[in-house]
Amino acid sequence: MKKILIIIIITTCSYLLWHYYTPVEIIAVHDNDTILVKNLPYLKSQKIAWWEENKAMIQTKYAIPHIRSDGYYSVFIMDFGEGYQIDRGTDEDSDLHCFNEMDAEAQCIKKNLLFTITWSKNTGLLYR
Numbered sequence: 001m002k003k004i005l006i007i008i009i010i011t012t013c014s015y016l017l018w019h020y021y022t023p024v025e026i027i028a029v030h031d032n033d034t035i036l037v038k039n040l041p042y043l044k045s046q047k048i049a050w051w052e053e054n055k056a057m058i059q060t061k062y063a064i065p066h067i068r069s070d071g072y073y074s075v076f077i078m079d080f081g082e083g084y085q086i087d088r089g090t091d092e093d094s095d096l097h098c099f100n101e102m103d104a105e106a107q108c109i110k111k112n113l114l115f116t117i118t119w120s121k122n123t124g125l126l127y128r
Contacts, residue, residue, distance in 0.1 A: 024050055026058075027080040030099040032066035033073070036080040040114045047077075047115045048127050065117070072120045079112040 025038040035058070041047055058064050065073035078097070084106040087096050096108035116128040 020046075024054075026062075029062045029064060030101065033064060034076045034078060034099075035062070035064065036078055036109065037114070038080050040077060040079070044115075044127065051075075051077075051115070051117060051127075065119075070121070073118065075117040076113060077115040077117075078109065079114050081110050081112055084109060 020041070022039045024040050027036045027038060029035055041050060065075045067073045084102075084104065085096060085108050086106045087098050087108045095111050097111045098108040100107065116126075118126045118128070
């Protein structure tokens with residue numbers, strides 16, 4: 001029993017360390033406000049830290065956030081998951097978010113919103 005507990009603890013710690021040190025990978029950017037990523041941290045504080053460290057690069061490279069004339073902006077960070085899929089128009093595909101600007105047949109990903117950054121005059125900066 002003691003050996004099993006030690007193996008579980010070591011495995012859990014190894015996984016958490018691996019995930020902590022695996023860099024976030026930006027796969028694609030869509031709609032001037034959506035970033036598809038792999039390996040975004042689990043903890044909100046780590047997500048905020050990643051955004052703060054990378055927002056200047058993201059603004060320069062991808063022009064995100066796209067700030068409207070009233071100053072408002074939103075950035076949606078979604079999990080790339082299993083990659084792009086084809087929307088077949090069935091109930092099973094209702095959990096897909098599609099990017100219609102793509103010319104490819106597979107232009108949808110599973111809806112898995114990981115993190116949202118918004119700013120407005122009324123609320124200021126919000127992380128969700």
